Amino acid sequence: MIARRSLLMFAGLFVLFTIIGLFLGAANISLLLVQSFAYALIALGLNIQWGYGGLFNFGIMGMLMLGGAAVTFISYPVNAQFWGSEGPLMLGKALMAFLAGFLLVWAARHADRIGIKGRWKTFVTIIAWIVAYIVYRSQIDPAAAYIETAGGGWVGGLGLHPVLGWLFGGVLAAGVAYVVGKICLGLRTDYLAIATIGISEIIRALLKNMDWLTRGTLTVSPISWPTPIPQDLQAQGVSISDSFIYARLGFLGLVIVILAVAFFLVQRAYGGPWGRMMRAIRDNHIAAGSMGKNVTRRQLEIFVLGSVLMGIGGAMLVSFQQIYDPGAYQPINHTFLIWVMVIVGGAGNNWGAVFGALLIYITWMISDPLSQWLFNNVSNWSTDMGWGAIPEIQSRASQMRVFVLGVVITIALRYAPRGLIPEVVKREA
Amino acid sequence: MNELIFFFNNVVVAGVVLGSIYAVGAIGVTLIFGILRFAHFAHGDMMTMGAFIAFLLAMAATALGITTPIVPTGFLVLPVAMILAAFIALGLDKGFYAPLRKRGARPVTMLIASIGVTLIIQGAIRLFFGSGTYSFFQTEQKQLIRIPVPLEGVTRTINFTQPQLLMVLCTAVAVLALHFFLTRSRLGKAMRAMADNADLAQVSGINTKLVVRVTWIIAGSLAAMAGTMLALDVNLKPDLAFNIVLPIFAAAIVGGLGQSYGAIAGGFLIGFAETLAIFNWSVLLRPIAGALPFELPATLAVVPTEYKLTVAFVILVVVLLWRPTGIFKGASS
Numbered sequence: 001m002i003a004r005r006s007l008l009m010f011a012g013l014f015v016l017f018t019i020i021g022l023f024l025g026a027a028n029i030s031l032l033l034v035q036s037f038a039y040a041l042i043a044l045g046l047n048i049q050w051g052y053g054g055l056f057n058f059g060i061m062g063m064l065m066l067g068g069a070a071v072t073f074i075s076y077p078v079n080a081q082f083w084g085s086e087g088p089l090m091l092g093k094a095l096m097a098f099l100a101g102f103l104l105v106w107a108a109r110h111a112d113r114i115g116i117k118g119r120w121k122t123f124v125t126i127i128a129w130i131v132a133y134i135v136y137r138s139q140i141d142p143a144a145a146y147i148e149t150a151g152g153g154w155v156g157g158l159g160l161h162p163v164l165g166w167l168f169g170g171v172l173a174a175g176v177a178y179v180v181g182k183i184c185l186g187l188r189t190d191y192l193a194i195a196t197i198g199i200s201e202i203i204r205a206l207l208k209n210m211d212w213l214t215r216g217t218l219t220v221s222p223i224s225w226p227t228p229i230p231q232d233l234q235a236q237g238v239s240i241s242d243s244f245i246y247a248r249l250g251f252l253g254l255v256i257v258i259l260a261v262a263f264f265l266v267q268r269a270y271g272g273p274w275g276r277m278m279r280a281i282r283d284n285h286i287a288a289g290s291m292g293k294n295v296t297r298r299q300l301e302i303f304v305l306g307s308v309l310m311g312i313g314g315a316m317l318v319s320f321q322q323i324y325d326p327g328a329y330q331p332i333n334h335t336f337l338i339w340v341m342v343i344v345g346g347a348g349n350n351w352g353a354v355f356g357a358l359l360i361y362i363t364w365m366i367s368d369p370l371s372q373w374l375f376n377n378v379s380n381w382s383t384d385m386g387w388g389a390i391p392e393i394q395s396r397a398s399q400m401r402v403f404v405l406g407v408v409i410t411i412a413l414r415y416a417p418r419g420l421i422p423e424v425v426k427r428e429a
Numbered sequence: 430m431n432e433l434i435f436f437f438n439n440v441v442v443a444g445v446v447l448g449s450i451y452a453v454g455a456i457g458v459t460l461i462f463g464i465l466r467f468a469h470f471a472h473g474d475m476m477t478m479g480a481f482i483a484f485l486l487a488m489a490a491t492a493l494g495i496t497t498p499i500v501p502t503g504f505l506v507l508p509v510a511m512i513l514a515a516f517i518a519l520g521l522d523k524g525f526y527a528p529l530r531k532r533g534a535r536p537v538t539m540l541i542a543s544i545g546v547t548l549i550i551q552g553a554i555r556l557f558f559g560s561g562t563y564s565f566f567q568t569e570q571k572q573l574i575r576i577p578v579p580l581e582g583v584t585r586t587i588n589f590t591q592p593q594l595l596m597v598l599c600t601a602v603a604v605l606a607l608h609f610f611l612t613r614s615r616l617g618k619a620m621r622a623m624a625d626n627a628d629l630a631q632v633s634g635i636n637t638k639l640v641v642r643v644t645w646i647i648a649g650s651l652a653a654m655a656g657t658m659l660a661l662d663v664n665l666k667p668d669l670a671f672n673i674v675l676p677i678f679a680a681a682i683v684g685g686l687g688q689s690y691g692a693i694a695g696g697f698l699i700g701f702a703e704t705l706a707i708f709n710w711s712v713l714l715r716p717i718a719g720a721l722p723f724e725l726p727a728t729l730a731v732v733p734t735e736y737k738l739t740v741a742f743v744i745l746v747v748v749l750l751w752r753p754t755g756i757f758k759g760a761s762s
Contacts, residue, residue, distance in 0.1 A: 029667045056537065179743060187749060189537050190468040195749055198742030201675060209735045331671075332551075336544055343541060395559050399667075404550025409545040413538060 006351055006421045009130075012359055019368060027241065028249035036361035039318040043341045043357035044262060044350060045099040045309030051348035051423065052275065053302035055283035055385045059180070063307050065174055065207050065326060067169030067314030069214055070322060074165030074326040075224050079156020087151035090143035095264045097139035101132025147212040154215045161224040164283060166258075166315040173311025176203070181303040200335065208326040221323035227251050255316060259354075262309060267350050273343030275369050276303060332402060337364060340405055344412045346419025355421055363408065364401050371400035432713050434578060434585040440708050441591045442613055444701040446662060448601035452696025453655040455680040456607065456689055457648035459719035463624035463687035464644045465526070467539035471546040473654055475518060479653025480518075480669060484563060488589040493567055503661045504595050510652035510657060518649025519642060532689040547572025547671075555667045592661045603654060604693060607647070611689060612619040616643055624649070624687055641715060676703070676741035683748045685755025694756065699741050706731040706740045 021029035029037065042060065049055040082088070108128035111121050184195045207214050212219065227250035233243035269275050281288040281295055289295045318324050337360065345356020375397055379390040390396070412419070454476060461469040486506035495501050525546050529539060573590040578585075611617040616639070623630040623640050631637050656670055663669075680699045682689025711729040718725045731742060748755065 017713075056540075132551050183746065183750065187753065190540055190748060191682065191753065193540065194468065194675070194682065195677060195746060198679070202742050205736050205739045209733070275648045332548065336548065339541065339544065393560055396556055398554035399552060399560065401552075402548050403556060406545045406548030406552055410525060410542065410549065413534075413542050413545065417532075417534070417538065 002301035027244045034252045034329035035408045036358045038313050039361050040258050040354045040357035042310050042313035043353045045306040046342050047353035048337050049306035057196050058187045060195045060338050062203035063173045063310035063312030064334050065329050066173045067311035068318035068324050070169035070172045071315035071319050072164030072220050074158050076157025079152050081152030082156050085151040085428040089148045094139040096144045097135050101136050104128045104132050105322050143424045144212045152416050154410050162319045169311040170308040173307045177304045177307030181300040185299050216414050217327045219325040220242035246413050258295030262320040273344035340409045346421040348423030349421050352419050367401040368398050431585045438588050440704045444704040446593045448697035448700025449597050450655050450659050451680045451700050452693040453651050454677040455692035455696045457651045458681040459692040460644050460646050467536040470543040473670035474547050474550040475652040476656030480656035482513050483657040512651045514653030515646040515649040519647045522645045534548040549651035565661050596658045652670045679741040679745035685757040688757045691757035703737050703740045707734045707737050
């Protein structure tokens with residue numbers, strides 16, 4: 001029954017997209033499609049973490065930012081001025097300082113091997129942290145200052161293919177997720193939520209202010225596409241209006257292929273013994289632990305896997321928009337939006353996550369023009385009534401979508417707490 | 430001496446003000462967690478909403494001519510704003526949380542619901558007020574208080590604004606009132622009992638519904654107070670408290686979720702940690718620069734100013750790892 005219902009819902013979604021497409025035109029709907037499918041990949045990542053594993057990750061924004069930084073670094077053209085300056089050498093020294101500090105802290109943490117125990121070990125560890133921090137800062141600060149002024153402004157890119165950048169986005173997100181998971185995964189749900197939010201804010205603060213690495217608020221553009229961009233097609237004689245549609249469709253094809261591969265793998269994993277184990281851990285980690293499953297280890301695994309998809313999705317969004325602006329990332333747009341997608345779609349069901357992502361993204365995007373239209377009508381009406389018009393309709397309408405998102409999740413929690421396409425729990429008779 | 434006064438102005442004054450705001454906000458978070466067992470994310474937006482209510486009231490009061498030359502209008506209308514915010518908090522509970530509670534939803538679902546409330550409040554505020562910046566001091570002056578130090582060779586004065594002084598006084602009054610409420614009144618004792626063990630409290634005849642209502646009244650009014658204080662200290666904008674809800678959670682966790690006194694301590698700890706971390710220590714070290722083994726850079730702060738908010742998270746993560754229940758032992762859900 002659920003299969004038939006979800007088929008109907010996807011058909012309804014298709015009709016919705018078609019109607020909106022007829023209103024907005026092919027160029028706009030193709031743009032929305034690319035972005036909504038990239039969000040579907042991110043929602044799939046969250047669905048692994050929350051739906052399969054029950055991990056409360058509120059740090060999605062951080063993973064998306066890492067993915068964006070990765071694709072910028074890999075695919076942006078090489079900055080010859082930086083490589084010709086003292087910059088790389090100074091950065092190398094900073095890296096050495098970082099490694100030295102890391103070794104120092106590691107050694108302090110294992111100081112009990114040479115007989116330093118208890119309070120003394122804590123003391124030694126704190127001192128090691130302070131020394132490591134000072135050593136690192138003493139190297140990175142002059143390097144950053146030099147690169148930003150004399151060394152070409154920023155590091156630049158490597159000039160490689162964007163798809164490599166997407167992969168690197170996944171790898172980078174995985175690496176960071178491993179460290180974050182090691183630190184945080186022992187925590188209970190609400191503590192984990194707050195800790196991951198905190199870490200994503202730290203990542204944002206770093207990427208926003210490390211001008212030598214990401215150009216910070218100066219933003220980086222244009223970032224290259226893996227598929228032909230509209231200007232390439234125009235050079236081949238395609239008309240300007242058509243070139244945008246074809247170029248975006250090309251990009252969309254690539255995104256859908258990646259989404260399909262990820263979906264297939266994730267879906268297979270869900271059905272297999274691994275998925276059953278994850279659900280067991282999610283539903284009762286104490287019981288799963290007593291059955292001999294290494295709960296912390298598995299949770300770390302799932303945290304890293306989900307973050308890989310988030311990193312790739314974040315990288316895709318950045319290369320599609322062709323601009324990396326660390327200042328544009330907001331918890332509402334990049335963490336809560338994705339949570340709403342998964343909750344509304346149906347946590348634990350991959351079809352649900354994809355459905356939720358497409359539905360919520362389109363709702364999110366069209367609530368702006370829709371409320372603008374609504375406000376214009378109300379404004380005309382109130383002018384006719386002699387009460388005067390609504391001021392600043394444009395900026396107010398663009399804020400409407402936050403309100404709509406809040407209403408949507410409230411309704412979903414009240415009337416469909418398991419989502420529109422809920423998880424199907426198979427039980428052996 | 431001048432350097433020490435600079436330190437006092439930049440660290441002690443700023444830390445006390447920031448700490449008061451964090452503490453008042455964190456009490457609300459911690460009370461809700463203690464009684465209802467979920468992390469209430471919408472607290473930051475309840476603060477912003479309270480600040481906007483106070484702002485509207487202050488505008489109305491100014492228009493009606495109800496002003497005093499001594500106290501800024503923002504403080505004058507604060508009690509009314511707190512009462513209104515308490516009613517709104519009760520309404521939010523009735524509309525959004527009570528139905529889920531009745532269904533027996535897990536704390537995690539309540540947390541997600543509170544994010545929905547966050548989005549709704551924030552969307553509504555932006556809908557009415559746009560995304561501009563407002564100030565309580567459009568018609569009146571923010572008075573600066575300078576206290577000269579009666580020592581020879583001291584030219585700097587101890588500086589703070591009048592709102593900052595009132596803020597600290599208000600916080601002290603609120604904390605004392607809460608202390609007497611929790612320890613002396615029957616209802617306050619019932620609240621503490623329910624925070625300790627909800628089932629036991631219920632079977633021993635405590636009206637748990639009343640306790641929940643009182644919790645929302647206290648949390649809502651304190652949120653309005655914290656938000657208004659923050660808006661009086663800086664500016665009023667729709668995302669005023671969105672960035673500050675995380676340090677407040679950090680404060681509540683550091684103090685141990687569910688512990689009112691812990692929240693106050695945590696608030697001041699985070700407030701002082703932030704101001705200490707961005708303080709430029711070069712100023713203090715400059716008089717003894719000749720005696721130092723290294724050359725003194727122009728700025729020597731623990732972290733650059735841009736990373737001020739991250740200090741709270743670093744403390745949070747360290748506390749979570751080192752003592753997950755907070756400095757005072759926290760409640761668990």
